[in-house]
Amino acid sequence: MSTTPIRVIPLGGLGEIGMNLMVYEHGDHAVLVDCGMMFPDSATLGVDVIVPDMTYIFDNAQKFRAVFLTHGHEDHIGALPFLIERLPLPIYGMPLTLGFVKDKFEEFNLEGDLRPLQPRDVVEAGPFVVEALRVTHSIVDALGYAITTPLGTVIHTGDFKIDHTPVDAKPTDLQRFAHHGELGVLLLVSDSTNALVPGHGPSERVVGGGLDRIFSQAKGRILVTTFASHIHRVQQVIDVARKFRRKVLLVGRSLVDNIETAERLGYVRFPREVRAGSADLDPRELVIMTTGTQGEPSSALSRMAIGEHKQVQIEKGDVVVISARTIPGNERHVAHLIDNLYRRGADVVSHEQPDVHVSGHACEEELKLMLNVTKPKFFIPMHGTLRHLIHHARIAKGVGVRHGVVITNGQVATIDGDEIDVLEERVPNGKVFIDAEAEEVPEVVVRDRQHLAEDGFVIVVVAIDSTGAMVRDPELITRGLVHVDASQELLDDVRAQLVGMLTEMPREELRDLELVQERMRALLKRYFRKNMGRRPLILPVVWEM
């Protein structure tokens, strides 16, 4: 047996929801599982997406052999372009996952070394022997991995649930998980998203029943929105539409692209006679599928809801089915969307009603099943806030897995076969902000935006000649602090105080421009705190004329 330890290093997704990225290392070799992004909350500050800090990977680039993808959700593949443009590793995954990655890479003008896998395929990457294990999740073609290392086998579940009746009749490969459990699993790394939810989650198939009920009652058009990548959900809508003799129109680029990719790869059956060519059909014969489950203001559904969509307008009698959960942080956006839909006379059925949405993640009893089937020596819960991870670790303890370790992003767990330890020091980790142009937004810029959002700014420009005399009155420029037109008195007062201070300063001090700046900053800071209780961003500029 090797004495070099295995190192497990999460760079995203442990201690938070989203941007999943896990590193497994042995000596000079490492592989990466997933490379995802997350969306910012409503306080966007001009940030479009957030990806993990991958400094550690770039600093140790020579170690990395490959990326293994569990499935095609953005929180598992969304940061890949930012990795691959700097470190072109081979990327393994199931065909649909790689299909989505290919679409994404095309947007970024990137070529990827994409290597398709099927369940139970085995790949070697340095000293790692990696086997793909089918799991069920809220997307087609989801995988877990059995990563056999010189010290033993690591099972990385990916996002999973135990759906005994999945829509494609391809359940989680419990036999193979059990096989590894029988041979001996060194470490289980398992999805904690629903660790706080007791029981066993319902099958994706129940949504078909829910849709059936809604379709049987609807008297007008039906609109269904779900995540663009949720191929099975889309398939169920197509199937129910067909049963009720409705045609389906897809609206929204990501949905159209994803379904096209899925269809090309044989994952969707979308017969010609179920396709609508336009929205100009009898309302009782039409289903519109679209994007915008999170109330994103720029999404198709949000624009339909305010009459700003070119193709489709919401009309009285429409039934809108929001077949997705609301991601925490988006509640107000979604509530706003729903109200706009009602305002135009639609009725809305959302995930609060039964059978309109089911989770893709394993609940407590499913997690216990995974723990019991794999019988790992060591356990690391992944995917979730600290609370989720701790609860999952407790669940593991409850089923007799004694060596559970809770780590979060940047921490390094080392396993030498007999023991699991966590290093004192973290590797670099954190969030990198990316704007709509795919450019990084430096943290200092985001902090400035936060500051500006709270209290606005005040800029003062003074011009001083070489004798130290003021050439003209100071210029005061401010926004986001006071109503400029209505606050002339206050601004005049500030200006007078500045002039007073500058007039009283000895000439020799006035020649020290930094000192003048500092004095002006201090005066303004004090003034606005005292008079308005505010702390605007203050920038004094001194011109030497």
Added chain:
Amino acid sequence: MSTTPIRVIPLGGLGEIGMNLMVYEHGDHAVLVDCGMMFPDSATLGVDVIVPDMTYIFDNAQKFRAVFLTHGHEDHIGALPFLIERLPLPIYGMPLTLGFVKDKFEEFNLEGDLRPLQPRDVVEAGPFVVEALRVTHSIVDALGYAITTPLGTVIHTGDFKIDHTPVDAKPTDLQRFAHHGELGVLLLVSDSTNALVPGHGPSERVVGGGLDRIFSQAKGRILVTTFASHIHRVQQVIDVARKFRRKVLLVGRSLVDNIETAERLGYVRFPREVRAGSADLDPRELVIMTTGTQGEPSSALSRMAIGEHKQVQIEKGDVVVISARTIPGNERHVAHLIDNLYRRGADVVSHEQPDVHVSGHACEEELKLMLNVTKPKFFIPMHGTLRHLIHHARIAKGVGVRHGVVITNGQVATIDGDEIDVLEERVPNGKVFIDAEAEEVPEVVVRDRQHLAEDGFVIVVVAIDSTGAMVRDPELITRGLVHVDASQELLDDVRAQLVGMLTEMPREELRDLELVQERMRALLKRYFRKNMGRRPLILPVVWEM
């Protein structure tokens, strides 16, 4: 019978959650029920609270006779200071409600004409005969009102639930609601907050059982956080603490103040032997009650969770009970708080676990009960987003109340006895933003802050002499757009382009300062959109030297 119609004018709380304010008018007379505020969501933009636009009230000041308060929650009393400082009306309410109002007025240095009511008390205000009706809610001393007008009786439920076993054994006065129903109710205006929740909500008393279970298992300190005004919840904690021989320490100014007020008025039994003088007790003998259910960063609990609270630090083994629901928009704050608590080794029990919190609002079956007991001719659902209001209107239709009308803030419903109509035009309505200094933040300032938060700003200052020659290079000041130190090249390029443009402008054009400003603005706008895809706030300043 009078032929002057009744006018019902919501100025807040209809079409949104929070800042409830309802106007009832008859001819030259009007009364107001409640005058609440709401909190901004996480994108605060320097806004502390939001109150309704009360222009309509101030414009018609001579009409208004009195304010009737249903209960002491901030979304029902929080905007009162902004009303009363301009229009000192008599304020009616139960003693605890008025106690909270008094505390609030003291902060604002306001005197209020506070007139205490007891259930079934009757008050005349102009042509209105107003009777107080006890209801149960998540605060002591909650009322609905029966407002008898020359055209008939209006029942305004306030926030309510039908709790048959309230902690103070004072249930909703169904007899009196029924009495009015028997005499004939013209209009019911009823709470829609839980119109989407089927069934009948659980009694507040079940929380006692939940606390009992938690206390019986806890081996260390227990911290409980709830809304500071939730006197019954606090009482239940005191009672359970006593049973388990623990002492209770109150931490947080609003909680201490509220309980002091409630105790003085006889609403809380907090015996000396259950009071803790400090946190220095055996952990098994201590309960700490504190504020911060919504994860507000400045709250006591949030500060304890990051070790920044003077009195109390979270320690390993603490059990923290969050006995409140999360208000939509605060999910990320609360998740962050919970993670910080776990990070310090505490365990957290939140409202997702059963019996830790129950809602104070009537669910579907309770709403039906209210409709059936009062048997109104007309119905207006209040308190909720449009979705809630529409669902409540459907519930009303389902129990046979045919004339339900859904209106939102600023709309005017008129009732002439036989018919209910909604006027075409709205009265002024909307949100007024208030900062931490209780000053109004003008909407244009909030919009500027939003703009600054998205894309930052660029200011350019040029100095031109009387001949139209540039006196020195343009000064470029920017924040929140690019990393200033790392973007010197880009900024130099912008400056060069500005200089190029100004150099090429004919001298006579350069003397037109507004034209110069316009040209600079256009250049900068184009530059940043083309090169960065961004739209910063641009402010060109031209100095004539």
